Amino acid sequence: MPYSSLMLFNMVTEEIKLLETEALEIDDNNYVLEAQKAAKTPSxxxxxxxxxxxxxxVVGLDDEAQTIIDQLTRGSMQLDNVSIVGMPGLGKTTLAKKVYHDPKIMSHFHIRAWCCVSQVYCKKDLLLEILACIVPKNSNEYSKMNENDLAEELYKLLKGSRYAIVLDDVWDIVAWNVLERSFPNDANGSRILLTSRLYEMALLVKPTGKPHPLRQLxxxxxxxxxxxxxxxxxxxxxxxxxxxxxxxxxxxxxxxxxxxxxxxxxxxxxxxxxxxxxxxxxxxxxxxxxxxxxxxxxxxxxxxxxxxxxxxxxxxxxxxxxxxxxxxxxxxxxxxxxxxxxxxxxxxxxxxxxxxxxxxxxxxxxxxxxxxxxxxxIHDLLHEFCVAKAKEENFLQLVHRYDELFNFDEPPNLHQLCIYSQRKHFVNLRLFYPHIHSLLFSAQGHESYGKIYNFSFVFCLKLLRVLDLGEINLGFLFPSEIAMLVQLRYLSLRGQMKDTHHQ
Known part of the structure; x- marks a missing residue:
């Protein structure tokens, strides 16, 4: 079975099919009835x-784009930073994309790479994203390397070349600090283009510079x-x-x-x-x-x-x-x-x-x-809206750190739970939320190869329909506890497991 895939196992498939109708009947989600009604109507x-x-x-950005292109292609031959700043929804990323794909930029720089930083990030993922733009065919090999080796590899690839790197949606100076050492200064006109909501952050990256404030339409x-x-x-x-x-x-x-x-x-x-x-x-x-x-x-x-x-x-x-x-x-x-x-x-x-x-x-x-x-x-502002609205309507709950689980007060009838945490925290994950229908785990940090994971928590999740652990490598052993989830409809795991029922 492929290393990363959606795996459907025969041990639960038949039970899931038998219980599908019953599961729909006990579903207290009002949206389902609306979807059934909509599917039957011509509208x-x-x-x-x-x-x-x-x-x-794209409308009204030609003058803005030309200003940024001039800053990237002219001026000092030393490595330099150019920042686009402005409120969310103003089109910073759109402008950066327009510049990134401009023929003048494509012909002027030997290497171009795009990296979306955002609020939640880890150094390894940022490095992998940049490297994937430069040498896409080596992505699988790079994913097995540690942060320090990746940083050194990026430095070697950029060394001697005139490059342009876009760091989109930067929120804090820490993200810049962890990447800066991988950007060699060969005095050949290389540039870093940043976009950010925060004018002060852009000044921290380049204290002597003046960030470009994107105008409104x-x-x-x-x-x-x-x-x-x-x-x-x-x-x-x-x-x-x-x-x-x-x-x-x-x-x-x-x-x-x-x-x-x-x-x-x-x-x-x-x-x-x-x-x-x-x-x-x-x-x-x-x-x-x-x-x-x-x-x-x-x-x-x-x-x-x-x-x-x-x-x-x-x-x-x-x-x-x-x-x-x-x-x-x-x-x-x-x-x-x-x-x-x-x-x-x-x-x-x-x-x-x-x-x-x-x-x-x-x-x-x-x-x-x-x-x-x-x-x-979706746009990051719409993402903020979806997170807030989902919480308000008790539709979906996000837990951003593993330690929040210990103080998490489960709302009544909560159906979807999403956990953003380090991969290492999944080793001893403890959950007791018997009403949830969905559990999605978004991992950050290093992969935990060879770890033994504790899946006893699934015994408390009898109503679980969705279990998405696709960013966790479970190695060679398929957790037998998952076979107890008889209402499961979607299962995503990573590993090198074999389906013994076909042997």
């Missing part, structure tokens, strides 16, 4: 989203962006144009706000546009708070069956690129997606993904060579 047609419309639309640029995101609408009557311009203006120059609003407007008739315009006009907040209020508005306008699918993104790490096959299988196992007479449950789940993309809530990271979406992600 639940997949959104007509083409490849051209799911690609990122003008009213005309906001209206242009709104129109481009609504490209599937054929023309606008005068009344809608007036409303659209008013709505775009009230987004206060925040591209994310414009894009999210476009996702709402695309599903509404003129009366709905009037309601949105009125709500935005009465909303005098700006910046991050405005984006959050617009995300709340977008969430309220979602069909009920899509709401749990969106909130489920809060179960993943910020800025994480998620394989669509994994996401849809999790949705299905959770009971969010229902099969209808006309298509398979997997195809229906794909429709859900496309519906969220058409509303500009989910973004495409990679496309399949045969068409469709391979991986996706």
């Amino acid at each position: 639940h047609a997949p959104s007509q989203v083409t490849i051209s419309t799911i690609n990122e639309v 003008t009213d005309d640029e906001s209206w242009e962006l709104l129109q481009k995101k609504l490209v599937h609408k054929e023309g606008y009557p005068p009344a809608l144009q007036v409303l659209g311009m008013q709505i775009a203006k009230n987004c206060n120059g925040l591209p994310l706000a414009v894009v999210i609003i476009a996702g709402i407007l695309g599903t509404l008739e003129q009366e709905g546009w009037e309601e949105i315009a009125e709500r935005l006009s009465s909303n005098i907040v700006c910046g991050t708070n405005q984006c959050m209020s617009i995300l709340e508005l977008s969430y309220k306008h979602l069909p009920s069956y899509l709401k749990p699918c969106l909130l489920y993104f809060g179960a993943f790490l910020e800025d994480q690129e998620i394989p669509v096959w994994r996401l849809t299988q999790l949705w299905i196992a959770e009971g969010f997606v229902q099969e209808n007479e006309l298509k398979s449950i997997e195809d229906t789940a794909e429709d859900y993904i496309m519906a969220l993309i058409s509303r500009s809530l989910v973004m495409v990271a990679k496309q399949r060579s045969i068409g469709g979406v391979k991986t996706c992600y």
